[in-house]
Amino acid sequence: MGMEQVIKQLNEVYLGKEDVVRLCCTALLAEGHILLEDVPGTGKTLLAKTIAASFDGVFSRIQFTADLLPSDVIGADYFNMQTQTFDHRQGPIFANIVLIDEINRAVPRTQSALLEAMEERQVSIGGETYPMPKPFFVIATQNPIESAGTFPLPDAQLDRFLISIPVGYPDVAEERELLLQVMRQTRKTVEAVATLDELRRAQEEVKQVSIQDDVLDYLLGLVHATREHASVEVGVSPRGAIALMRASQSYAYLNDRLYVIPEDVKAVAPYVLSHRLTLTLEGGIKSTKQDIIRYILDTVSVPVEG
Structure with missing residues (x-):
């Protein structure tokens, strides 16, 4: 089964956090979204990118900033001067696995643009509704200790995440192995080890x-x-x-x-x-x-x- 290979690869890349890896895979199989929280430098983005790269689907990364607009996330309709008609441009949210990096750096208006996509698996733009691809997951990261330039996630946004995981530090032995891998340049190359069809079948079996x-x-x-x-x-x-x-x-x-x-x-x-x-x-x-x-x-x- 593909998920076994995914877990194995995640544990080889993200050292010393087998419980965190299992919780992330739990959320994926339950068709839920993941919020990774902890201090900077604990590998939240690495974990999210490794999860995404472990599948053969479409991956998108959105760096949330204070000046990011909702249309930068979900897309917008724009007027085509050549055809004199309105055309639709999809935003980066339209992917199988979406990494929202530092989600609490965006203003609440932009954060709220995720609500419909995360809960209803669809986005409304210009009076039209567009379905999200299947499967669709959001993996978001935030650094809770930072205050300057960040905005707290509203309760409605938090409620859309199936699980919220405080990542934490690795133990001494695992951190030593991490340093040795970096020094020797022997860190594992991440590759797709499971298909989206395998993931969909597993999700149905979970139900x-x-x-x-x-x-x-x-x-x-x-x-x-x-x-x-x-x-x-x-x-x-x-x-x-x-x-x-x-x-x-x-x-x-x-x-x-x-x-x-x-x-x-x-x-x-x-x-x-x-x-x-x-x-x-x-x-x-x-x-x-x-x-x-x-x-x-x-x-x-x-x-x-x-």
């Missing part, structure tokens, strides 16, 4: 992964606990519940199972739910979104097999 009633109730218990937590002003929406279900099915599939177990739900929940929370500002609450999800995972009863 057939079963979820027993007790596991589904556990999943819903986690979602509803986010809405009842004292530190949360806005909890996870029904869209977020669907995202958690799809991600759990995909994670089980990657672990060679055709059924979801509670451990699958627990494994993906922090990355599917955290970025969907809006915390209350009352009472000087200092808990982070990740702290709240960890607390919920520790307190909601896990169904017992048998």
Whole structure:
């Protein structure tokens, strides 16, 4: 199966982050978009480019900046002086895998241009609707510690990402291997190791992964606990519940199972739910979104097999 080769290649290029690689592949199989977050220099763009290059589809990269316009992303209609008619020009968003680099450097108006494409797999331009290619994924990066020249992502935009992953630093051994590869110029060359047809078939198989009633109730218990937590002003929406279900099915599939177990739900929940929370500002609450999800995972009863 092509995804096995994709995971193998990603781990050979993006050293020391097998959990991050598996989460990214989980999102791809669940037909979801990915937000990679962390400090500059942790390889977010490298990871996104390697994912894109691992498939034989059309890849597009858009560098988000403060002066980027929505038409620079989705395209526009323009008047053709020769034919005296309006012609349509598609933007770089029309690709199978789209890398949005530093998404939070664009103004909110440009960020919102992605909403329809990410959720409905279509773009509206000049009164006409244009479908996105299939499959269609957005992999976005942002550096959360930077403040100058950046704009926070609105909640509606964050909710379109299936998972948000804090990339983190590699451990000492893996970072040493990285330095040796750079010094010896022996870094692996990335090539397409899977076809889009293989990816589409895997996505359809993921949808057939079963979820027993007790596991589904556990999943819903986690979602509803986010809405009842004292530190949360806005909890996870029904869209977020669907995202958690799809991600759990995909994670089980990657672990060679055709059924979801509670451990699958627990494994993906922090990355599917955290970025969907809006915390209350009352009472000087200092808990982070990740702290709240960890607390919920520790307190909601896990169904017992048998």
